[in-house]
Amino acid sequence: xxxxQTSRAWIEVDVSALRTNFEAVRRVVGSGPAIIAxxxxxxxxxxxxxxxxxLEPLAPWxxxxxxxxxxxxxxxxxxxxxxxVVSPLARMALERAAAVRLTPAISSLDALERWxxxxxxxxxxxxxxxxxxxxxxxxxxxxRETGQWAAAVKARVGPxxxxxxxxxxxxxxxxxxxxxxxxxxxxxxxxxxxLPVSREDLLVHAANSAAALRWPEFAADAVRPGIYLYGANxxxxxxGEALRPRPVASVRARIVLVRDVPPGSTVGYGATHAARGWxxxxxxxxxYGDGLPRALGNRGAALVRGRRVPMVGRISMDMxxxxxxxxxxxxxxxxxxxxxxxxxxxxxxxxxxxxxxTIAYEILTGLTxxxxxxxx
Numbered sequence: 496x497x498x499x500q501t502s503r504a505w506i507e508v509d510v511s512a513l514r515t516n517f518e519a520v521r522r523v524v525g526s527g528p529a530i531i532a533x534x535x536x537x538x539x540x541x542x543x544x545x546x547x548x549x550l551e552p553l554a555p556w557x558x559x560x561x562x563x564x565x566x567x568x569x570x571x572x573x574x575x576x577x578x579x580v581v582s583p584l585a586r587m588a589l590e591r592a593a594a595v596r597l598t599p600a601i602s603s604l605d606a607l608e609r610w611x612x613x614x615x616x617x618x619x620x621x622x623x624x625x626x627x628x629x630x631x632x633x634x635x636x637x638x639r640e641t642g643q644w645a646a647a648v649k650a651r652v653g654p655x656x657x658x659x660x661x662x663x664x665x666x667x668x669x670x671x672x673x674x675x676x677x678x679x680x681x682x683x684x685x686x687x688x689x690l691p692v693s694r695e696d697l698l699v700h701a702a703n704s705a706a707a708l709r710w711p712e713f714a715a716d717a718v719r720p721g722i723y724l725y726g727a728n729x730x731x732x733x734x735g736e737a738l739r740p741r742p743v744a745s746v747r748a749r750i751v752l753v754r755d756v757p758p759g760s761t762v763g764y765g766a767t768h769a770a771r772g773w774x775x776x777x778x779x780x781x782x783y784g785d786g787l788p789r790a791l792g793n794r795g796a797a798l799v800r801g802r803r804v805p806m807v808g809r810i811s812m813d814m815x816x817x818x819x820x821x822x823x824x825x826x827x828x829x830x831x832x833x834x835x836x837x838x839x840x841x842x843x844x845x846x847x848x849x850x851x852x853t854i855a856y857e858i859l860t861g862l863t864x865x866x867x868x869x870x871x
Contacts (some may be wrong), residue, residue: 503780504748506862507835507871508541510549512741513724517553519738520720524707528714529556531579531700533721535565540786540859541725541744542868544572551576556698557598559719563588566597579624579660581719583634593617598659600626602634604647614656624660624698629682630675631666638663638682641689649691660698661687665713668706669730676706680713705729708738727844727855744844744859745835746866748781750799750827753819762816763808768793775819776807779831784812786862787833788851791815795850797831800824801838804831834858 520530532555533539538546547558547569557577560566566578580599584592586609592599593613601607601623614621625648628635636644652658663683667675683701687694699715704723706713726743728734753775756762760770779797783789792809802822806815819825830837834844844855851858 502749502867502869503751504746504785504866506541506866506868507745507747508545508868509726509741509743509745509871510545512726512743513546513549514553516724516726516740516743517550517555517720519740520704520707520718520723521553523738524702524711524714524718527716529698529717531556531559531717531719532724533559533581533703533719534569535559535561535581535721536860537565539721539725539856540862544568544574545868545870546724547574548572556717559721560597563591563595563597566592567595570595570597577622581626581664589613593621596621598622598624600624600634600662601648602626602628602636604644607648607651611651611656617655620655620657622657622659624662625658627661627663627683627686629663629679629686631664635663638686641686645686645690645692652692658692658697660700661690662700662719665701665703665706668703668709669733671732673710676710676713703729705733708734722856722859725859727859742835742841742843744862745871746781746787746833746862747830747835748779748797748815748833750777750819750825750829750831751780752778753825753827754778761808763792763811765809767809768807773820774807775823775825777804777817777819777825777829777831779815779817779833780813781815781833781866782811782813784863785866786858787815788847788853788858788861790851790853791847795833795847796842797833798835798837798840798842799829799831801840803840803842 534543534546537543559579561582578597583602589609626635629638665676700717702713702718704720707718726740789810795806797817799822804817807818848855848858
């Protein structure tokens with residue numbers, strides 16, 4: 496097994512910070528709403544099984560994934576709580592979901608028929624949640640047609656098939672303007688009012704990280720935090736100082752080569768950086784093959800011995816070069832921090848995302864399997 500001592504580059508996962516962020520969500524929404532911890536995309540790049548095991552003592556309602564195979568891995572890791580698959584599943588994936596008792600999100604009557612067929616052959620009743628499309632547009636029954644689809648869904652329910660939840664997804668909860676989210680909420684309430692079953696028999700949920708933190712009045716019966724658990728603010732202004740998430744992921748790499756180069760020396764593909772004077776360059780054993788965004792070339796930074804140093808030249812697949820001129824005592828074997836803290840300095844995942852012109856979600860989920868994950 497690779498460790499931080501033996502790896503050229505690695506990711507540190509602070510499970511204590513993860514739990515702190517989970518408890519922060521619970522404080523905001525109160526003790527009533529349950530928490531569905533989103534662990535899709537391999538726990539936002541940090542290892543879904545690891546994340547779920549770390550959260551088990553905090554008693555979430557269950558976990559949210561996006562694919563049957565993600566749920567299978569959690570079951571194989573010993574997770575017995577409900578696992579909600581929030582994305583539509585193809586026919587074969589539904590059969591796999593049934594085999595390990597996952598709870599699919601149903602967005603069409605055709606999918607419901609396939610799930611009912613799986614339930615008829617299952618040794619125990621199978622559950623499902625219904626997704627309602629209130630404006631996201633990518634999945635779910637149309638809220639305007641609730642009278643039609645809800646009756647058909649109810650007619651399919653029986654001893655082997657249980658309708659246990661209903662949800663929607665907000666498209667703009669990370670925006671400062673509340674109106675779009677409030678509009679979706681009203682549409683969702685309108686759909687709920689037309690259901691031919693008691694709302695009390697269903698787990699009703701809508702709020703992601705941003706909505707749960709910013710507008711807990713939309714918490715309903717459960718919330719689905721994701722990015723906040725992993726230490727990133729869903730968007731600027733969503734989590735103020737009192738709710739600022741504790742960083743969970745740190746990305747570090749070793750300096751594998753140090754060179755003093757004369758003025759005019761160039762580095763990287765395209766020779767996009769030339770030394771202005773004598774410079775000391777350090778080569779890091781990490782690149783875009785590990786998920787470090789190529790856009791950070793000549794824009795990003797690293798921390799070495801508590802000092803911030805710039806990246807120079809383009810990011811390569813396996814290597815990145817930093818300017819160590821301001822840290823003359825740095826040498827081969829020293830650790831550079833690409834995301835995380837070193838001394839009093841810190842590079843946040845939000846900062847890296849801004850430099851790469853993307854979002855924190857993409858930075859974390861883009862970290863590849865080549866980087867070992869190490870709990871700390």
